[in-house]
Amino acid sequence: MSDRKRRAAGRRTSPVRPPCHFRDVSRNVWRGSAHPRDTRSGSGEPYMASTKERTKERQYPMPPFDLPEGDPFGPHNLPYGVFSLPGSTERTVGVRLGDHVLDAGAAARALGSPHVGLLASPTLDPLLAAGRATWSQVRRALTEWVTDPVHRPTVESLFHPLAGVTLHLPFQVADYVDFYSSEHHARNAGAIFRPDAGDVLLPNWKHLPIGYHGRAGTVVVSGTDVVRPSGQRKTPDDPAPVFGPSVRLDIEAEVGFVVGVPSRQGSPVALADFREHVFGLCLLNDWSARDLQAWEYVPLGPFLAKSFATSVSAWITPLEALEHARVKPPERTHPLLPYLDDAAAESGGYDLRISVALNGHTLSDPPFSSMYWTAAQQLAHLTVNGASLRTGDLYGSGTVSGPEPHERGSLLELTWNGRDPLELPDGKRTFLEDGDVVTLSAWAPGPGGARVGLGEVSGQVIAG
Known part of the structure; x- marks a missing residue:
């Protein structure tokens, strides 16, 4: 047989294909209906899909209504x-x-x-x-x-x-505010930067949700590259500040809350009105240049160290999809002023399970249920001075960290400010290197034991 005939014969021969098991598909959307390939047309008898159909099945995703059992993006979610x-x-x-x-x-x-x-x-x-x-x-x-x-x-x-x-980016970001509401994160940061302090928490921390105004124009959607920022930095041993790319680039695993209904200037939003104004939430990574921050933040707080990029997930999960994830916040250890007192309020915390991955390797699993200040308290504090809300306002929870080392939401904490490098499959890390990809993902408990997927927010660091 000539080479031409052998090639032609090869094209006519179907490749060996694995068996197709359409009956393993859960019909949890169209209840009681058969998969279109489960029965012969008009006969109701089961049959095996043809080679042509099996080829098409691999080329295209599973049909939208034939979701696997337990899919976290089922009809109970709909972000x-x-x-x-x-x-x-x-x-x-x-x-x-x-x-x-x-x-x-x-x-x-x-x-x-x-x-x-x-x-x-x-x-x-x-x-x-x-x-x-x-x-x-x-x-x-x-x-x-x-x-x-x-x-x-x-x-x-x-x-x-x-x-x-x-x-x-699913909405136009009007204003952006970032909070500092995890007691575990605040204590870790205090222990790192003020190890000799009697109480590593600052005196105001248990009395109000501390926050700062960020830059709405640099909020970007998941998948957007993050350019390594440059700025001034100065270590205690440097005689003078130097300028250059950040050498301590970090992440902050957070949850962002998206405001829908605006408020009138001069009219604070009460705790009970949180869900009248906030539409839903998303995952948020507030990238941070720790070396720039250490030099610039006294006395007015973060500036260039935070304003270069904040990444958010492409999916906004409505609060209504998270009713089964609501939990009580941690016990209050200090009396709160009336506008923040949630002792008699509905459960304001959310049980969100976050994972932080670097280059595909999971670093930590911060629990959002451990956050001391709730999103409702943050909104009440944000507006208590009469500041107005606008449609598209975004506010971040602050770094989410739990009580255990594997629950920390920043490299600052995971490496203890670089003292304890992480051993990863692709080498040691203290802070981020060019080419690193950071991905946050999360889920929450849903109805009947289901999970509510919160998608992911991912970004790759590139040289500035």
């Missing part, structure tokens, strides 16, 4: 984002279901929803501003669209594989 399709600059609101994104605006139009104006938008801003009653209405509608079989013929074609779309 919001903004996406665009390949080759298009048009952005639109999307809702995640499994490994797919539903074009929420297109679905609203197709189903005659009154919420088209909120969902057929290039940002989440109109939805954020609409208020809690509308948030609930939209969520109920979306849940119905992805769970009621009557809507399946309409919405199925409006899903796009997550891997094939581009995700964008």
